[in-house]
Amino acid sequence: MLNMNLQLLHTIKTKKCNETVKCISTYYHLYKEVPKDLKGRSKSSQEWLTRQLTDPYVEKARRLNYRCRSAFKLIEIDDRFKVLSPGDYVVDCGAAPGSWTQVAAHRVNATGKDAKKPAGQVIAVDRNPIYPIEGAILMGGVDFTAASAQAKVLELLNGKKVNIVLSDMAPNATGVRDIDHENIVHLAYSALRFALQVSYVGGSVLLKIWDGRESNRLEQDIAKFYNHVRVVKPPASRGDSAEKFLLARMFKGLKT
Numbered sequence: 001m002l003n004m005n006l007q008l009l010h011t012i013k014t015k016k017c018n019e020t021v022k023c024i025s026t027y028y029h030l031y032k033e034v035p036k037d038l039k040g041r042s043k044s045s046q047e048w049l050t051r052q053l054t055d056p057y058v059e060k061a062r063r064l065n066y067r068c069r070s071a072f073k074l075i076e077i078d079d080r081f082k083v084l085s086p087g088d089y090v091v092d093c094g095a096a097p098g099s100w101t102q103v104a105a106h107r108v109n110a111t112g113k114d115a116k117k118p119a120g121q122v123i124a125v126d127r128n129p130i131y132p133i134e135g136a137i138l139m140g141g142v143d144f145t146a147a148s149a150q151a152k153v154l155e156l157l158n159g160k161k162v163n164i165v166l167s168d169m170a171p172n173a174t175g176v177r178d179i180d181h182e183n184i185v186h187l188a189y190s191a192l193r194f195a196l197q198v199s200y201v202g203g204s205v206l207l208k209i210w211d212g213r214e215s216n217r218l219e220q221d222i223a224k225f226y227n228h229v230r231v232v233k234p235p236a237s238r239g240d241s242a243e244k245f246l247l248a249r250m251f252k253g254l255k256t
């Protein structure tokens with residue numbers, strides 16, 4: 001059984017991008033016995049498994065039924081900056097396995113003092129499959145940067161404007177910092193361009209990048225269209241990772 005579980009983990013690890021590999025709290029029960037059998041694994045495998053086993057966010061994600069620990073990055077950002085409200089429309093780019101979508105769907109459909117507000121909607125897109133999430137429309141197996149994918153999102157929105165575009169998209173990492181940085185910035189620009197097209201005046205965009213030489217240019221470009229731009233590194237984002245988020249609020253609108 002243990003060997004089978006390790007095999008499954010190995011398959012997950014080799015098939016998905018590095019970030020998604022971290023996103024397997026769903027399979028936590030499958031690898032909680034792993035330390036007994038770390039011998040024979042590569043050093044990076046051992047480090048990764050050990051980190052998963054000792055990461056409090058992984059355990060918390062499992063307990064609260066989030067599909068991965070990334071959920072807490074969005075939770076921490078939203079708790080601090082209040083970017084998700086009941087009734088909001090959200091486009092979640094790079095959504096698989098779906099923990100941000102879970103958080104967003106829950107928050108835009110939350111009742112309470114805003115109970116009279118109409119339900120919100122989350123449209124989640126990823127090139128990988130996404131298993132069903134209540135309160136969200138899922139577009140798995142789709143490259144968000146493709147014009148056809150964005151046209152499909154526009155069709156689903158049916159003229160409705162969006163309160164926030166989220167991008168946690170991450171390319172398959174090559175391990176070469178500059179290349180990975182350029183690739184993720186390319187994804188962030190794609191989400192930004194889409195956000196400019198579909199956002200309400202006053203809307204927001206949240207973009208994940210891995211820090212590097214293009215970060216300032218991206219930040220300056222965002223500032224042309226949004227009144228408030230800030231760099232956010234939520235506590236759930238690992239300190240040793242180049243990951244950071246650009247949060248832009250108060251979309252100025254496009255001059256026609």
Ligand SMILES: C[S@@+](CC[C@H](N)C(=O)[O-])C[C@H]1O[C@@H](n2cnc3c(N)ncnc32)[C@H](O)[C@@H]1O
Nearest residue numbers: 019070094097098099100126127144168169170
């Ligand atoms: C860090 S994971 C996202 C985790 C997700 N936010 C969550 O909380 O479950 C990054 C995702 O970006 C997706 N991705 C990368 N490039 C993409 C693209 N061009 N179009 C759509 N998704 C993309 C990957 O497939 C991967 O699932």
